[in-house]
Amino acid sequence: MELKTRIVKSAELKNSIIKRLYFDKALSCADLSEVLEKSVPSVSKAITELIEEGFVMEQGYAPSSGGRRPLMYCLQPSAMYIVTVAMDQLSTRIQMLDLHNNPIAETVMTELKLFNNPKALPLLIEYINDYIDASGVARDKIVGIGIGMPGFIDSAKGFNYTYLDSAGQSLTELIAEKTGAPVYIANDSSLIAIAEQKFGxxxxxxxxxxxxxxxxxxxxxxxxxxxxxxxxxxxxxxxxxxxxxxxxxxxxxxxxxxxxxxxxxxxxxxxxxxxxxxxxxxxxxxxxxxxxxxxxxxxxxxxxxxxxxxxxxxxxxxxxxxxxxxxxxxxxxxxxxxxxxxxxxxxxxxxxxxxxxxxxxxxxxxxxxxxxxxxLGFNAELIGTAVLVMENFDKDNKNQSLTTKQLSMEKTSKN
Amino acid sequence: MELKTRIVKSAELKNSIIKRLYFDKALSCADLSEVLEKSVPSVSKAITELIEEGFVMEQGYAPSSGGRRPLMYCLQPSAMYIVTVAMDQLSTRIQMLDLHNNPIAETVMTELKLFNNPKALPLLIEYINDYIDASGVARDKIVGIGIGMPGFIDSAKGFNYTYLDSAGQSLTELIAEKTGAPVYIANDSSLIAIAEQKFGxxxxxxxxxxxxxxxxxxxxxxxxxxxxxxxxxxxxxxxxxxxxxxxxxxxxxxxxxxxxxxxxxxxxxxxxxxxxxxxxxxxxxxxxxxxxxxxxxxxxxxxxxxxxxxxxxxxxxxxxxxxxxxxxxxxxxxxxxxxxxxxxxxxxxxxxxxxxxxxxxxxxxxxxxxxxxxxLGFNAELIGTAVLVMENFDKDNKNQSLTTKQLSMEKTSKN
DNA sequence: AGCACTTATTAAAAAAATTTAAAAAGTATA
DNA sequence: TATACTTTTTAAATTTTTTTAATAAGTGCT
CATH class of the missing domain: 3.30.420.40 (ATPase, nucleotide binding domain)
Structure with a gap:
């Protein structure tokens, strides 16, 4: 127990660095220190660890602004992947993006009627699972699955009151359970909006x-x-x-x-x-x-x-x-x-x-x-979905590849 | 220099405690710890200091919720005062509130035409200064002056594009300079809104x-x-x-x-x-x-x-x-x-x-x-104006009665 | 080319905050 | 009425973070 909170604390900073780098592509240690309101040594230490863990890499030097040139860091694109799903009333697109927002495979588009279709939800889950399986990416390398869909949606609780009836259970919880990755949903228009504001x-x-x-x-x-x-x-x-x-x-x-x-x-x-x-x-x-x-x-x-x-x-x-x-x-x-x-x-x-x-x-x-x-055009919704996943990156504790290992070691050494 | 940031840091917590207590009236150490996301010892230490400085006082014990009864703290109402000004096209009300939102004197209402009146601004400043002088409250005991006014207003920059022409200078800066206290302005309807949301x-x-x-x-x-x-x-x-x-x-x-x-x-x-x-x-x-x-x-x-x-x-x-x-x-x-x-x-x-x-x-x-x-009725705008002032309390560094003293001591001992 | 001035990174020292543990003050129940 | 359980407060130890200082790397002007 003693170590748990400490590690979580330190992981907090690491997660916010990852999130920041996802949105800003490349930042120096000093940039991160300023934007995250943490001291340079704290950030520097976290970055060193993130590089060791394979999440971050050096990207080269930025032009000097009158002094020593800053060393820029960016995310290791293949460290983790984001599954993006964009639905409309008739069809559903699925794609997987790396941490640089580049697709790692063809977008798959499938017919999937939402209106009056009780099979829509199980089919959606099946399609997502098939896509992930086909991609060959391990589940623990998936940051999350973002799904954009039409309808009246409560993102926080994970409900869609118009389509994809889940019999009172939270859609996000249900799909997360069946796919083994965290799930976030939002209205299609909301996703287009965050896509335009973050990358558009x-x-x-x-x-x-x-x-x-x-x-x-x-x-x-x-x-x-x-x-x-x-x-x-x-x-x-x-x-x-x-x-x-x-x-x-x-x-x-x-x-x-x-x-x-x-x-x-x-x-x-x-x-x-x-x-x-x-x-x-x-x-x-x-x-x-x-x-x-x-x-x-x-x-x-x-x-x-x-x-x-x-x-x-x-x-x-x-x-x-x-x-x-x-x-x-x-x-x-x-x-x-x-x-x-x-x-x-x-x-x-x-x-x-x-x-x-x-x-x-x-x-x-x-x-x-x-x-x-x-x-951004037709891609807006898919990008917005990825943003939705990464927006939540520092809230839910993701970067646990190291954390969980250390924790279990700690536990065994104590008991 | 070395000490400055440290003191400011510790004052940050104190200021947010004061702000919190202003809005929530009375809270225990544990409450504050939870809501401010700071540890109990940190909060406890800050409260002890705030009591010594005269900003906070004990209010008695709250009923137990199954354990030791919590000691409730509230603001010392007379520690500081808020000047609230509510203007409409024809008249202006001025009032002074203590930290419990209680008026400490009669509200003064004066005719002050805004439309096409170049004298409006100097008159407003005069009225405010007269009111503060009459109240007998020292300038350094005034948290701030909040002014609600009609018109197109940019609160952040401190401009009113409809009335009270200030020849390109920021209204808030100008009035602050002439009155010797921080000034905040906002649209009358905005103020009513924050009044309803905080105390209504x-x-x-x-x-x-x-x-x-x-x-x-x-x-x-x-x-x-x-x-x-x-x-x-x-x-x-x-x-x-x-x-x-x-x-x-x-x-x-x-x-x-x-x-x-x-x-x-x-x-x-x-x-x-x-x-x-x-x-x-x-x-x-x-x-x-x-x-x-x-x-x-x-x-x-x-x-x-x-x-x-x-x-x-x-x-x-x-x-x-x-x-x-x-x-x-x-x-x-x-x-x-x-x-x-x-x-x-x-x-x-x-x-x-x-x-x-x-x-x-x-x-x-x-x-x-x-x-x-x-x-809330007719009082809404005045209360909203007070809220406006206190909302900014932790941003601008106010609680300096102690801070500044320590700083100057530090300086002399170093030089 | 050298010097004054910026900026970035790293390492050691100091300060601040949190965790942990323990004590104090109550409540509820057998 | 004693015991188990809660909750708040205080005190000590530890961790975390930030300062401070030193070093490295560059810019731009004379």
Missing amino acids: IAKNHRDVMVINLGWGIGLGMIVNGELYSGHSGFAGEFSHIPLFDDGALCTCGKRGCLEAEASMLVVAEKAIQGIKDGHISSLKHTDKDPYKVVGNAIMEAANNGDQFAIELLSDAGYKIGKALAILIHIMNPESIVLSGRGAIVGKILLAPIQQALTKYCIPRLVSSTELLISA | IAKNHRDVMVINLGWGIGLGMIVNGELYSGHSGFAGEFSHIPLFDDGALCTCGKRGCLEAEASMLVVAEKAIQGIKDGHISSLKHTDKDPYKVVGNAIMEAANNGDQFAIELLSDAGYKIGKALAILIHIMNPESIVLSGRGAIVGKILLAPIQQALTKYCIPRLVSSTELLISA
């Missing part, structure tokens, strides 16, 4: 709103530098705010929701109707095409200059802009990021959004918020 | 939205347990979100703002018009009455059962409810508090607000947010 276009912004433009319209919020999920994890229900009097009927049962007026699904619907009504367009449509195919076609056509497609997207953009005006008034963020699938037509949406902001916002507020377009 | 009906709630119902409609936000002010301090501009298509013209120049439809000022206007049009009501009105008198009369009449007044307030309440629906969707708060002057008709507003929420909110979201009515 809004890097290090303290207050960011990330719009997940997809078949629905999601919102991930970074507030005071950290993810905000609300009292019960439902914050960011942006797409169902009452925005238009007597608007279109929404799937949620109400009228005038943003989603029912401006989501890609609605744009696709309008396109199909428009073509039927004889609109001139490069778009071709057979009634059998699912909305998603149409949606992708519209975005592509718009980027190629198709006037009808641009018109449809502009209309949606203006409505999104009105909603963003509300968001800006309430949150006064440093930046708003257009992310998700829709980000590829971000440039087209920019003008009508800006137009709506000018109309509906107090000038001082618009000018203090930057409107950005994601560059 | 939303005590210890992590995520709270506080609606400041007054002549305008303000919003103070507590997010992840702390005040959220946005990237440039403008968060919570609730009253100018675009809510109604083609609504009434607002002072901000736009149409359809909540403030232009549901503030007490608008209710008063409607009442005057309604009486002219022959509505039956206990309200009597002469054209000379300013809106504020009418507004107060309406609230009183409504509380006495006047049907016309209730109708007017209900109408406003429904519109506020629609705006709150938006807020709930975005923030998913633990509670929403109706505070400010309008809180006295809170019960009347409750029904129409709830009605609007039911119509415009996703059911799961409404049911996870509590709607509360403030009990």
Whole structure:
């Protein structure tokens, strides 16, 4: 017992060094000392140990800033791996990343319907286990499994109230038990948000709103530098705010929701109707095409200059802009990021959004918020999932390869 | 130099003990140890010193929870004082509180027009200095001066972009220089929010939205347990979100703002018009009455059962409810508090607000947010201002009565 | 090229904080 | 009423962390 707490204490610093290096890629001893508010000798000692344990490696010297050049340290990429899972209503992607966020194998994409599918959860667990087995990575080398999923999610308790019914048991606990690695879940839009804030276009912004433009319209919020999920994890229900009097009927049962007026699904619907009504367009449509195919076609056509497609997207953009005006008034963020699938037509949406902001916002507020377009694209959710895992790295005590060994030695020598 | 950091370190713990005791009134050594995450001996030693220095006193024993009764400590109320200033467009209140939040003298209220008044700032400084002088309290016994004011405020930098022009200099620095005590400023609605969360009906709630119902409609936000002010301090501009298509013209120049439809000022206007049009009501009105008198009369009449007044307030309440629906969707708060002057008709507003929420909110979201009515009333802003000062207590190094003495001794003995 | 000035790393000394153990003060129960 | 069990407080020993000082490595100017 005596040694336990001591080791845990010292492991605390080591874990926060690992976490820091994951986010900042390469730091000197002095940098780490400053950012972690620990003395240089403490950090230096911890780093030496981390190198011995194989978690950290030297990366070379950084340019001098007027004195001795600092020796930079980075993570040993193959020291541990992160399993990232990104789900949507129809399909699930699984990937494994090393500590430099590089994929170590092909992303596997599988059909997995969430709606009304009692088999979804056991299948998900099976797919994850198969993927890990196929990768050949040992379970104790897995930092954690991060899963992004749609639905009303309580990250802290590990529940999804919309999909993947787990009969009252915590999803995270259940999956962790069956896979042998710690599990973290979060809403897909939240994950895109932390991806943009840690490794994307809004890097290090303290207050960011990330719009997940997809078949629905999601919102991930970074507030005071950290993810905000609300009292019960439902914050960011942006797409169902009452925005238009007597608007279109929404799937949620109400009228005038943003989603029912401006989501890609609605744009696709309008396109199909428009073509039927004889609109001139490069778009071709057979009634059998699912909305998603149409949606992708519209975005592509718009980027190629198709006037009808641009018109449809502009209309949606203006409505999104009105909603963003509300968001800006309430949150006064440093930046708003257009992310998700829709980000590829971000440039087209920019003008009508800006137009709506000018109309509906107090000038001082618009000018203090930057409107950005994601560059992370389709990868955002996977990266966000990895961030989710690493964010929790120093909370749950992970780096125990050494700790546990020493502990058991201690115990045997005492008994 | 050598000793300096050491003393500052030990003072850090003492300061956080003082801060903690300010908020929690009375705690045992064990409580403090747990909440501050410091060992019992460290805390015990710090408390002994704080008692010697006159900051802390014993308060007696708390009931046992199955073992030795804990000795409770509280702040020596007269050890230090907080100056609180609450401003609105027309008048300014000044008060001094001891460390138990008890006023040590009458609140002084002075006429002080903010709009278009270049003399406002020097007058404010004069009033504060006069008040402190009259109180007989020495400057070095003043923890700080907290000032709540309307306008677009950047608390961190100390600017008010709407009133009290300080020619590019930081307001807080300027006033601090002229008064000889640290100064903190914040938006009035923000202060009401922290008052409600620390000492009011939303005590210890992590995520709270506080609606400041007054002549305008303000919003103070507590997010992840702390005040959220946005990237440039403008968060919570609730009253100018675009809510109604083609609504009434607002002072901000736009149409359809909540403030232009549901503030007490608008209710008063409607009442005057309604009486002219022959509505039956206990309200009597002469054209000379300013809106504020009418507004107060309406609230009183409504509380006495006047049907016309209730109708007017209900109408406003429904519109506020629609705006709150938006807020709930975005923030998913633990509670929403109706505070400010309008809180006295809170019960009347409750029904129409709830009605609007039911119509415009996703059911799961409404049911996870509590709607509360403030009990702090007119005092909320003054209390919030005191909280603002004490919130910063451990950041800026205050408790130096001992520190500075030891430092100078050290210096002389070394030189 | 040499000198003054920065910056980074390492090692030894000093200080601070925590753990451990023990005593004190109560409660609940047989 | 004595005994077992809790909880708080105090004191001593140990660990951890930070200072301090010394060394190493570079920059930039004269």
